[in-house]
Amino acid sequence: MYKRIDGKAISADVRAGIAEEVKALNQQGVSVGLAVIIVGEDPASKIYVANKKKACAALGIVSEEYALPEDTDEATLLHLIDELNHRKEINGILCQLPLPKHLDEKKVINAILPAKDVDAFHPQNVGHIMIGDFDFVPCTPAGIIEMLHHEDISVEGKNCVVLGRSNIVGKPMAMLLMHENGTVTVTHRKTKNLKEVCLNADILVSSVGKPNFVTADMVKEGAVVIDVGINRVDGKVCGDVDFDRVAEKTSAITPVPGGVGPMTITMLMKNTLTAAKRQNGILK
Numbered sequence: 001m002y003k004r005i006d007g008k009a010i011s012a013d014v015r016a017g018i019a020e021e022v023k024a025l026n027q028q029g030v031s032v033g034l035a036v037i038i039v040g041e042d043p044a045s046k047i048y049v050a051n052k053k054k055a056c057a058a059l060g061i062v063s064e065e066y067a068l069p070e071d072t073d074e075a076t077l078l079h080l081i082d083e084l085n086h087r088k089e090i091n092g093i094l095c096q097l098p099l100p101k102h103l104d105e106k107k108v109i110n111a112i113l114p115a116k117d118v119d120a121f122h123p124q125n126v127g128h129i130m131i132g133d134f135d136f137v138p139c140t141p142a143g144i145i146e147m148l149h150h151e152d153i154s155v156e157g158k159n160c161v162v163l164g165r166s167n168i169v170g171k172p173m174a175m176l177l178m179h180e181n182g183t184v185t186v187t188h189r190k191t192k193n194l195k196e197v198c199l200n201a202d203i204l205v206s207s208v209g210k211p212n213f214v215t216a217d218m219v220k221e222g223a224v225v226i227d228v229g230i231n232r233v234d235g236k237v238c239g240d241v242d243f244d245r246v247a248e249k250t251s252a253i254t255p256v257p258g259g260v261g262p263m264t265i266t267m268l269m270k271n272t273l274t275a276a277k278r279q280n281g282i283l284k
């Protein structure tokens, strides 16, 4: 019998803790503030930004949204980031990706002050993650580690396989699993014998972005399977894992929706709280 890991319930637990901490800070006269920048009209990005705003409001975090038109030039965007970098009451800054093609994503990420980079995409924060001395971790991998801890699933000594090597999910996920003393393999399009690699996994994390990519014959009996994928098939959201057939083989598995997804915004809130504590000298 497998455990269906309930990302919504874990997320609610973590959020309750964050709300309490925000309240305690407010009582000390410290506010927690997040600025979210969105450029253009990408429908998915608009939904993400709306959800982030809602989460902030529920937890007592002050949020400011900057919705800029699609044709915003680089100088205007960089100027806004510079202003936000200097504002004391803004603890975290997030620029929703992807940006319109004419804007240089790297330049924009680099412009955010590392201490306010609550997405942890700035190269300085990426370096901190690499050496295992960090405040912020990209929200999706951070949420997965939080879920594993919550479920008392130990990573130590386990074979962990991460499918996908993006800067946002795959690479930081691999780093965090390594910091937890897992033995980590990262796969991509050029990986040979993918099925055999996956069959060796005690913990399998899929961040490929293809429905039914992970099939039952790729999963070891008793493995833990974490599905990061968000795909749409016939208007319905699904992950990368053929859930109905894979679940029976696992000891624990995350569903989509209701697994990793809810944790991502929660970890953004946690990073923003950490930023506020650090900037106010509460966290040394």
Ligand code: NAP
Pocket: 140, 163, 164, 165, 166, 167, 168, 169, 170, 187, 188, 189, 190, 191, 207, 208, 209, 210, 228, 229, 230, 231, 260, 261, 262, 264
């Ligand atoms: P991405 O940048 O497109 O990366 C996908 C990775 O999968 C790449 O490393 C790619 O390999 C690999 N891949 C693709 N097809 C493959 C194949 N046939 N065989 C082996 N490897 C293959 O995507 P991402 O940003 O990491 O996101 C991955 C998925 O997670 C998406 O569905 C996204 O929507 C979802 N996501 C969910 C959350 C959440 O909160 N739940 C957050 C972020 C992302 P190469 O490097 O060789 O191209």
